Amino acid sequence: MSAVIHEDHHHDEPPRGFKRWLYSTNHKDIGTMYLIFALVMLFVGGAMAMLIRAELFLPGLQIVNPDLYNNLVTDHALVMIFGMVMPAAAGMANWMIPMMIGAPDMALPRMNNMSFWLLPAAAILLLASLFVQFIPGTGVPVNTGWTIYPPLSVQVGLGMDLLIFSVHLLGISSIMASINIVTTILNMRAPGMTMMKMPLFCWAWFFTGLLLIIVMPVLAGGVTMLLFDRHFGTSFFDAAGGGDPVLFQHLFWFFGHPEVYVLLLPSIGVLGLVIPTFSRKPLFGYKPLVYFMGFLFALGLVVWAHHQYTIGMSLGVTTYFMIGTILISIPIGLMIFNFIFTMWRGSITFETPMLFAIAIILMFSFAGVTGVMLAVVPADLQYHDTYFVVAHFHYALIPGAVFGLYAGVFYWLPKWTGHMYDEKLGKIFFWWTTLSFNLTFFPQHFSGLAGMPRRIVDYNIQYVEFNQISSIGAFAFGLSHLLFLYIIIKTVKGGEKAADKPWEGAQIGTPGLEWTLPSPPPFHSFTTPPKIQ
Amino acid sequence: MNENTETQIEKKDMRKANIMIALILGLIAFSVAIMPFFYLRDQVM
Numbered sequence: 001m002s003a004v005i006h007e008d009h010h011h012d013e014p015p016r017g018f019k020r021w022l023y024s025t026n027h028k029d030i031g032t033m034y035l036i037f038a039l040v041m042l043f044v045g046g047a048m049a050m051l052i053r054a055e056l057f058l059p060g061l062q063i064v065n066p067d068l069y070n071n072l073v074t075d076h077a078l079v080m081i082f083g084m085v086m087p088a089a090a091g092m093a094n095w096m097i098p099m100m101i102g103a104p105d106m107a108l109p110r111m112n113n114m115s116f117w118l119l120p121a122a123a124i125l126l127l128a129s130l131f132v133q134f135i136p137g138t139g140v141p142v143n144t145g146w147t148i149y150p151p152l153s154v155q156v157g158l159g160m161d162l163l164i165f166s167v168h169l170l171g172i173s174s175i176m177a178s179i180n181i182v183t184t185i186l187n188m189r190a191p192g193m194t195m196m197k198m199p200l201f202c203w204a205w206f207f208t209g210l211l212l213i214i215v216m217p218v219l220a221g222g223v224t225m226l227l228f229d230r231h232f233g234t235s236f237f238d239a240a241g242g243g244d245p246v247l248f249q250h251l252f253w254f255f256g257h258p259e260v261y262v263l264l265l266p267s268i269g270v271l272g273l274v275i276p277t278f279s280r281k282p283l284f285g286y287k288p289l290v291y292f293m294g295f296l297f298a299l300g301l302v303v304w305a306h307h308q309y310t311i312g313m314s315l316g317v318t319t320y321f322m323i324g325t326i327l328i329s330i331p332i333g334l335m336i337f338n339f340i341f342t343m344w345r346g347s348i349t350f351e352t353p354m355l356f357a358i359a360i361i362l363m364f365s366f367a368g369v370t371g372v373m374l375a376v377v378p379a380d381l382q383y384h385d386t387y388f389v390v391a392h393f394h395y396a397l398i399p400g401a402v403f404g405l406y407a408g409v410f411y412w413l414p415k416w417t418g419h420m421y422d423e424k425l426g427k428i429f430f431w432w433t434t435l436s437f438n439l440t441f442f443p444q445h446f447s448g449l450a451g452m453p454r455r456i457v458d459y460n461i462q463y464v465e466f467n468q469i470s471s472i473g474a475f476a477f478g479l480s481h482l483l484f485l486y487i488i489i490k491t492v493k494g495g496e497k498a499a500d501k502p503w504e505g506a507q508i509g510t511p512g513l514e515w516t517l518p519s520p521p522p523f524h525s526f527t528t529p530p531k532i533q
Numbered sequence: 534m535n536e537n538t539e540t541q542i543e544k545k546d547m548r549k550a551n552i553m554i555a556l557i558l559g560l561i562a563f564s565v566a567i568m569p570f571f572y573l574r575d576q577v578m
Contacts, residue, residue, distance in 0.1 A: 107551040179558045186554055187547050213558050217566030225569060236572075251569050 014523045022117075025109035026523065027094045030116050032416075034091030035409075037119055039485070041083030044127070046478050048076040053440075053474035056467050059459050068133070069457040070143035071159070075130045077146035078163070081263065082170045083123055085397070088405045089266035090115075090177050093205045095416065097181060099521060100199050100512025102190025102530045107183040115177040122169035129162035145455050147252055150237035150245045154229050161230070164223045171220040178209035178216075185209075190513065192532030196290070199512040200283065203290050204269025207297040208262050214301065215255040215262075222251035246311055253304035261300040263397060265293060267404020268335060271357050274407050275339050278354035279346030280505040285338045292331040292338075299328050309380045318377050325375035329368055336361055336368075351503075352426030356407035359434050360399045367395035370445070385455075388448025394441045406433070406484075413491050414498030418520040421491040429487060432480040439473030 014020050014029070024030055052072055055063050064072065094112065098105055106112045133141035139157015142148075153160055185198070185206050195203075226248065228234040235241025237248045276283045283289065303324040305313065313321075339361055348354070370392040374380050383389060406429075413421050447466040452459055459467065501507060501515040513532075517525050 107547070108555055111555070175559075175562050179555050179562070182558060183551050183554045187550050213562050214565055217562045218569065221566045221569040247569075247572060 023113065025105070025113055027098050027105045027109070027112065028521065028523070028525075030106075030112050031091045031094030031096075033116050034087045034094055034119075037116075037123075038084050038088035038091060039488070041079055041087070041123065042481065043485075044123075045076050045079035045084055046481060048072045048079065049474060050478050052076065053471040055457060056459070057471040058468075059461055059464060061458060064457070066457045067141045067143045070145065070455060071130055071133065071141040073455050074142050074144060074146050074148075074163075075126065078126060078166075079123075081146070081259070082167075082174075083119075083126070085263050085401045085405065086174060087119060089205075089208070089263075089401075090174070090181075092201075092266065092270075092405070092408050092412070093177075093181050096412065096512070096514060097184060097202055097205060098188065099514040099517060099525055100202055101185065101188060101193050102513045102526050102532070103184060103188035104524065104526050104529075106180050107188050108180050111176050112180050115173050115180065118169045118173040118176075122166045122173065125162045125166035125169065129159040129166065132159050132162060133157070147249075147256070148223070148226070149252070150226060150229065150248050153226060154237065161227065164227050167223050168220055171216045174212050175216050178212040181205050182209040182213070190526070190529040190532060193513070196287065197532065199269075200272025200286065200289060201266070201269035202512070203293060204265045204272070207293050208265045211258045211262050211265075211297055211300065215258040218251055219255035222248055222255070225251075246308075249308050249311065250305065253307045254301075257304040257307060258300045260393075260396065261296055263401040264404075265296070267360065267401050267407075268293065270404045270408040270411065271339055271360060274353045274357045274411050275342050276508050277411070277503045277505040278351055278357075279343045279348050280508060281342055281346040282508055283338070284341035284344075289335060289338050292335050295331040296328065299324065299331070303328065306375055306380075309377050310384050322375055322377050326372060329372055332368060336365055347505075351410075351423060352421075352430055353407040353411040355427065355430045356403045356410070359430070360403050360407070363395055363399035363403075363434075363438075367392055367400065370395065383448065385453055386448035387444040387452045387454055390454050391441050391444035391448055394444075398437055398441070403433075406430075409488070411503075413488070414502035415514060415517075415519050415521070417492050418498050418518075419491050419495035420498050420502060421487055421495065425483065425487050425490075429480060429483050432483065433477060436473050436476035436480055440470050440477050441473075443467075443469045443473075 014026070015023075021029060021033060024033070051064065052069070055061075055069055094106065097103075129142055132138045138159065140155065142153075142156055142159040142163055144153045144156065144160075148160070148163070185195075185202055189195075189198070225234070225236040229236055229238060229243070235243040237243050237245045239245060272283055272286075272289060303321055305317065305321045306325040309318055309321075339357075350358075370388070374383055374389065374392055410421060410426055413419075443466040447463045447470075448454075450463065450466075452463045452466075498519040500518050502519060506515050513526070513530060514521075516530070
C-alpha cells in the first residue's frame with residue numbers, strides 16, 4: 001500500500017480491433033460499452049412497450065394472446081430496469097467517476113471487464129425466456145409480471161428458469177460493478193480529493209453501490225430458492241410443504257424497493273452537477289444533500305412492505321411501513337428544495353440538460369405526491385394493482401431515472417466525444433419526449449382511479465378513451481427516441497469542437513477533475529495523480 | 534493525461550487495499566445472499 005511506483009507502463013494508443021473491447025480494462029471503453037448496451041436495450045424494451053400499447057389501443061384481443069401479453073409486461077420491466085437504466089448509470093459511473101476523483105482507472109479493472117461482459121449473456125437469457133414459448137413443449141410463458149411471485153412462478157414453463165439464470169447473471173454483474181465503484185471512491189481518490197470535495201454524482205453512486213451490495217444478493221437468494229422449489233423438491237414458498245409464498249414477496253421487495261433508489265440516486269447525482277452548472281451558482285447545501293442521500297439510503301432499506309399492504313399484515317406492521325414510507329418524502333422533498341434554491345437568483349440558461357433537470361423536478365415531484373397517496377394504507381387498498389400504480393411508478397422512474405440519464409448524456413456528450421451536440425435537436429427531443437411522456441402516463445391516473453386493473457390484456461369499454469390517448473402518447477414517445485439516436489450518432493461523427501470545459505459554469509461549486517482533461521480525454525487519464533489544493 | 538505536472542505527485546500502489554475492500558464488500562453480499570436460506574422453520578424437505 002505504501003509502495004511507490006516510479007515508472008508508468010501505460011500506452012496512450014488503445015489496442016486495435018475486437019480485442020480492445022473484449023479484453024478491455026479501460027474505464028472509458030467499458031463505460032462506452034455499458035452505454036451502447038443500455039441504448040440497445042432501450043430500443044428492445046421500448047419495442048415491447050409499443051406492442052403492449054398497440055394491444056391496449058382497443059379492448060379485446062388484437063395482436064397478442066394473454067400469456068404473451070403478460071410475458072411482454074414482465075420482460076419490458078426487467079429489460080428497462082436491469083438492461084437499460086442500471087447499465088446506463090453504470091456506464092456513466094465508469095466514464096466519469098475515475099476522471100472526477102483523479103484516478104487512473106477503476107480500482108479493479110479486470111473485474112470491471114467481467115461485470116460488463118456478463119450483461120450480454122444475461123440479456124440473451126432474458127430474451128430467450130420470452131421467445132422460448134414459441135417452441136412446443138416448453139410450458140406456459142412467464143406470465144407473472146416482473147415480481148415473479150410464487151406459486152404462479154413455480155408453475156410456469158422453461159422461460160422462468162431462463163429468467164432466473166438471467167437474474168443471477170444480472171445480479172452478479174451489478175454486485176461486482178458496485179463493489180468496484182465503492183472501492184474506487186474509497187481508495188482511488190487523488191491526494192486532496194476528500195470525500196466531501198467529490199462531485200455529488202460520486203456520492204450518489206457511493207450510496208447506490210452500497211444499496212446494491214446489500215439488496216441484490218437477497219433477490220439472487222430468493223430466485224435461487226424459487227429454482228429449488230421448481231426443480232429440487234424444496235417448498236420454501238409452498239404452503240402445502242410448510243413454506244410460505246409471502247416470504248418470497250418480502251424477499252423480492254426487500255430488493256425491489258431499494259432498487260427504486262438504485263435507479264433514482266445516479267440521476268440525483270447528475271442533477272447535482274447540471275443545475276449548478278446552468279444556474280452558474282454553487283450547489284445549495286452540498287453537505288445536507290449528501291446527508292439526505294444517506295438518510296434515503298437508510299430509510300429505503302426498511303420500508304419494503306408498503307408494496308404488500310393487501311397481503312394481510314397486522315395493523316402494527318402496516319402502520320410502521322406506512323409511517324416509514326411517508327417519512328421518505330422528507331429527504332426527497334429537501335433535495336428538491338436544495339435544487340430549487342440552487343437555481344434561485346442564478347444566471348440560468350436553458351440548454352438541453354437543464355431543461356431535463358427542471359422537468360425532473362416538476363414531474364418527479366408529481367410522482368412523489370401520488371407516492372404519498374399510495375403510502376397511506378386505506379387509500380392504497382383502493383389503488384392497489386390498478387393503472388394508478390402504473391402511472392405513479394412511470395412518473396417516478398421515467399423523469400426520476402431516465403430523464404436524469406438523458407440530462408447526463410447531453411451534459412457529458414461533449415466530454416465523451418469531443419464534439420458539441422446539436423442544441424436545437426436536443427431541445428426538440430426534450431419537448432417531444434416530455435409532452436409525449438405526459439400524454440402517455442397522465443391519463444393512466446384516471447383509468448386507474450376508475451378501476452382499470454394493471455397487467456391485463458383486455459379491458460372494459462369504459463376505459464377506451466384513456467387507453468387510446470395513452471397509446472398515441474406512447475407511440476410518439478417511442479418515436480422520439482429515433483431522434484435521440486440520431487443526435488448521438490451525429491455528435492459522435494462530428495460537429496463543433498468541444499472545449500475541455502464545454503459549459504461555462506461547469507466548475508462552480510464542488511467540481512470534479514474531469515474538466516481539467518481534454519475533450520475527448522486521452523485513453524489513459526491521470527497516469528500520475530493530480531494534487532488538489 | 535493531466536499536463537499540469539507541477540501539481541502531480543508520485544502514485545501509491547493501492548492494489549492490496551483495493552482487493553481487501555472488495556473482499557469485505559463481497560463477504561457482505563454473500564452473507565446477505567445466504568440469509569434467506571435459513572428461513573426453514575417448519576418446511577418439509
